[in-house]
Amino acid sequence: MSVPGTEQSMTQGDDVVAFLQAQHREVEQLFSQLSGGGEARREPFQCLVQLLAAHETAEEEVVYPALRSTGADGERIAEERTAEEDQAKKALSELEKTDVTGDDFNERLEAFRRMVLEHAGNEEREVFPRLRQSLDPDKLRSMRTAVEAAERMAPTHPHPHAPESAVGNLLAGPFVAIADKVRDALRGVTKR
Ligand SMILES: [Fe+2]
Numbered sequence: 356m357s358v359p360g361t362e363q364s365m366t367q368g369d370d371v372v373a374f375l376q377a378q379h380r381e382v383e384q385l386f387s388q389l390s391g392g393g394e395a396r397r398e399p400f401q402c403l404v405q406l407l408a409a410h411e412t413a414e415e416e417v418v419y420p421a422l423r424s425t426g427a428d429g430e431r432i433a434e435e436r437t438a439e440e441d442q443a444k445k446a447l448s449e450l451e452k453t454d455v456t457g458d459d460f461n462e463r464l465e466a467f468r469r470m471v472l473e474h475a476g477n478e479e480r481e482v483f484p485r486l487r488q489s490l491d492p493d494k495l496r497s498m499r500t501a502v503e504a505a506e507r508m509a510p511t512h513p514h515p516h517a518p519e520s521a522v523g524n525l526l527a528g529p530f531v532a533i534a535d536k537v538r539d540a541l542r543g544v545t546k547r
């Protein structure tokens with residue numbers, strides 16, 4: 356006799372929801388690394404931009420279309436969460452124009468942090484459980500495979516000791532540029 360819930364949690368551990376939740380925890384960690392000031396912020400901020408570009412693009416391209424397919428409530432939730440993402444992207448584009456060592460950065464970073472963490476919390480409350488209730492576990496695992504393949508093609512964690520490498524060059528730059536690369540990679544992967 357199997358323990359209730361055991362089988363299900365074993366299959367959920369490698370699905371797209373588990374992957375995105377783990378990225379939410381990484382985002383929280385990067386925000387806490389940014390709480391110090393000055394030059395030391397530059398690298399964690401760039402990591403945060405890269406991670407969010409990969410994460411939000413994967414949600415837009417893979418997760419929200421699947422959520423919309425789950426009916427009227429799914430469509431409504433997707434609209435609300437997408438509006439939050441759009442607001443956060445605007446806040447981030449302002450933040451990217453701000454010197455990381457300057458005073459303005461603190462205030463804008465704090466506003467952005469609150470927006471991103473509230474959005475992530477809303478996804479964990481409304482989006483992720485609905486995906487697991489409505490979609491087949493195989494579908495959720497194949498979504499993860501696609502997202503991971505796209506992130507490998509457009510790597511989002513360049514080696515910190517190789518800033519001159521092709522990967523470092525590819526990923527330097529603002530959120531929108533990185534998001535475009537991840538989007539292209541995802542569309543290539545999901546078309547196959
Ligand atoms: Fe999101």
Ligand SMILES: [Fe+2]
Nearest residue numbers: 375414475478
């Ligand atoms: Fe998310």
